[in-house]
Amino acid sequence: MPKLSATEVFLHEEAEVRNSTFGAYCEVGKGARVLNSSLGDYSYCEQYSDIANTTIGKFANIAAFTRIGPTDHPYRNASLHHFLYRSSYYWDDTEDDAAFFEARAARRTVIGHDTWIGHGAVIKPEVTIGNGAIVASGAVVTKDVPPYMIVAGVPSVPMRPRYPDGIAERMQALGWWDWDHARLRAALGDFRALEAEAFLEKYE
Template sequence: MPKLSATAPFIHDGAEVTRSTFGAYCEVGKGARVLNSEFMDYAYCDQYADIANTTLGKFANIAAFTRIGPTDHPYKNASLHHFLYRSSYYWDDAEDDPAFFAARSARRSIIGHDTWIGHGAIIKPEVTIGNGAIVASGAVVTKNVAPYMIVAGVPAVPLRARYPDGIAERMEALAWWDWSHAALKRALADFRALPAEAFLEKYE
């Protein structure tokens, strides 16, 4: 098992990373594809995740075979096919369409801090997943998800809040994801052992 680094992401074999940036202690799983995205500190994706035009918050947990920010096709045109915008693939004297790629890149998905995106979930472009939220395996998320909400289904709908009333707001105020690496280590035993409310009572 790799030991993660504060200075460079751990990129597993077969992963493709293009125009993307990484904070400290990040990891990209085997065979994953990451395009035009930002991984903030401690964010990671498991094997064969496909992430495009996305910002992953600190401590984002992205399971295997997820798709975040899937790119789209020009469905209002006469054809859907990518010969419209990847034209250089087909003709020596044709250029690709830079305006199409710029518009596609601008449709960013935002995944908040301490989130969990389950196996095989799909997060559409321009969707924001709030801090602390959970997206169930296989869900297709087409709308924003409130912080600390658990969603599931196709399309995804809220199931329940992750915490009882008042706990989410207190967790947001504590913002432990901004703690130093050393402070996280000092609190490790409490992260492991204490329920959320007891953790808050100790560290608020």
């Protein structure tokens, strides 16, 4: 396993990164693609994830073969093919449609802190996944997901909250994801041993 760094993102082989930024202790899996996105501290994506036009918080856990912020084709036009906007690929006397690419990049997906995006999940553009939420494997998320909610299905629907009433709000107020590296290390034993409510009682 790699030793992650506070200053350099760890890129596995065949990873592709363009126009993206990373916080401390980030990792991009084998063959993953990250385009026009940002990953907060401690966030990672596993192998063959495809992430575009997305703002990702801290401590996000993104499983393999996920697709986040997948780009759309211009389906209202006479054709939806690449030649409309990647025109330079086909003709020497024309340029690509810069306005189309700008509009596409502006449709941001947002992934909150301490989230878990399951294997093979798809999260559409302009969707927000709240802090602490879980997206089940294979889900297709087309609508915003509240904090600490578990969603599943195609299209995804809420299954149940991750915590009992009141715990999610207290966890967000605690905001442990903003603790510094030393404080996280000092609390590591409690992160491992205590369930959420007990952890809150100790650190609130």
